[in-house]
Amino acid sequence: MDAQLLRLVQAGDVKSADALLRAVPTDVLAGDEGSSLLRAAMVAGYTDVVESLLDAGVDPNRAWTDGADPVSWAADHGASRILQELLSSNLVPWRKQLPEDAARKALQIARPWLDVDPVLELRRRLGVVQEESVVVECERIPVTDWGLHTTRIRVTAADGRHAEVQTSHRAIVTYLEGRLGVPACPDELLARARFYADPLSCDWAESQTVLANQRDPEETFRWAANLVAHPSVDTRRFVTDVLHRLSFDERPFKTQALEVLRPRLRAEEDPIALDNVIGAFASYTGRGDLTDLLPHARHPNPEIRRRVAGELSAAIGELPQTAPRPDPPLIPFATPPDVVGTLIELASDVDDRTRANALLTLAESGIDTQEVRDLMVARLTDEYQDARVEAAVGLALRDDPQGVDALRQMGARARYDTHVGQRLYWADRILAHRVAERRMT
Template identity: 35%
Template sequence: MDLPFLLAAVERGDDTTVLEHLAETSYGGVAGEDGVALLAAAAYAGRHEVVNRLVACVDPTRPWAGGVDPVDWAAANGAYWVLSALLSRENDPLRADSPHRRALRVAQAALDSGGGAVPPPAHRGIITDLEEKLGIDRTPDELMARALVHADPEHEDWLASLLRITWPESQERFDWARSVVERADSLERRRFGLDAVNFLGFGFNPDNEDEPPFTEEAVELLRPRLATEQDPYALRTVVAAFTGYCTREDLPAVLPHVDHPDPRVRHGVARAFPGLLDVRPDTLAVLLRLADDPYPAVRTSAFEALSRTSVDTPALRAVLAVHLADPAFDARLEAAAALALRGDERATPVLDEVRRGIRNRNSRGAGRLEDLHYQLRARAEGPAV
């Protein structure tokens, strides 16, 4: 293992390079002192995906340089994703001396001390996750209160509370979330309630094989808010949740937001298009407009939608061909995939270029090319008789 090379990649945040090299390194080449040093560097830099890969080979409880305990450091510093990776190999969190119990004590002590780091550490999110694993119950109101301390939907405290409240899905939890939305006396509470409704839509309940029992209630709650919600974050949540719950025939209700000034609202509309084209083929022109959106994620989702439909026109192919030179890697790859699925050889040079850059399954684009291979084979074989 070339430790200086990998440390430099960690420092610049290049996870792909690190993961590619680790995939080609033997277990023994990672398990020694160099592996511990790389694990520590990745944790300090917040590169949790690298940490998650390394803990398969490196003892996550082995002290770092200076005698630093990994679990204690992550819990004390509110490093939510790093701690999750460090604890991911522990199978018995309930034993008396488990690192989960220790991490909970450390995180609670750090929270009580009132540390003022910027950005705020995720001590509350860590406590929420650890309590769940240790069987400590909290009410939805308690969990929401934790999320609203920072009131940042991008913060781990917010996410951890949402996940704890909404899994597994249940009518009772939906009723709670609906009540939060309908009675919200602040923007923050409304955002959180809408997020909970959205998360409940893709929760998993082993006894519910089809759709949540509250699907129609969710559509009734969300439909009027497509027209009235003014906050961009809340609106994109409404769009995402509505498209998740509604029938294909209801999807056109999101179309008025196709030109919304917030790119993430437009992104939500773009993601509805695989179903939209099935019921409204005339909306293809709208999708092609989204394919030229200045925001890369919107373009990428538009091309993904085109990869999932058999609609084919000269105008469609012309847009895809232009984006074979898209500056965004994912958009460029999806445009090429959509062309390839239509038998257009103009996609070949782009796909070949991506393929040449692949070293192993951790390389950028590797998963998408594998998916495309199966899509092309399915198209060639035709529908099952």
């Protein structure tokens, strides 16, 4: 086996590994060497490397030297995101296909973990009796680029032998039930999410996905609406998260949803649940009156202030992307003054992300007053890069020379594959379109 390729796989360097994989013959990748690389990537926990290996022709059916096959190993070890990647092979024509019963087999392997204590089960597998001492290590590990994580438990015996597992078997069971067309009832999905009660865990996210995407939305809405004032904080966090996810599509129960959410805006004290309520309320409202959100613009939790700064974009118009008339007047827009004042206040918040969110909302809005321009000029020297970028974008879109100059200077230093680079590129495209428009008139 290529030692360098193995090191890259174990390190999760997918870009460099891809470059070397292209030089490996297909029949080699489909054999023992590819199988060893796949195992290394799975044990290290790199889903993106697993994806690249499967795309390159590695066979997910091939058993490892100890007799385990990849799907069974992932189901047993609680590697939920990797298991989903393996099972997605049947949706990708150029990959090696899995047997039709692979998902059902994985479900049979994962389900027993829901009824055992993982530490006790690992002790049993190591053959360590209750009286013998072991070292138990718990580590939170990321499983996606967007923040999901799980916990890895490792039990080490006195003689150095160890066994480990990830605590995402509930996510695996939920995913596989949905895939097989037999999703659990909402109360059971809630119970699975609440077992570890972590809104960023795989278990929580998978229950959310099934409720929002695989069950009848009106039925799910009624179930969640009945629980929004539940005394359990974890329950309120979960059901408000469900209501928020349901709001991403146009729904016939929009009016009822707003009636349910409006009282929660005033009553909810938990920041996580409140964040969900604000997001859902704004999404169901759409282009409309969001003054109900304004009292939270001074919430002590910065996450809430960030949410308000972003969601108020739905309460204001968008800046025209076509070329303004020569020497245009300030653009009039019938936005409630308290909304504008709130955004200006948030654009000077002590929290970096809140300032950036408010400036982004103002930058893309139809609000063009001298006060807004002065604010953006002041923020060109903000200590937080994203805030400086949004200030420059906002001024440039208003054809302000200071903004255009700042945009060019920032663009010369920014990489395209970064958030800053993408924002600058977006604004530059609009400005280029305006220049072309002016030439044609």
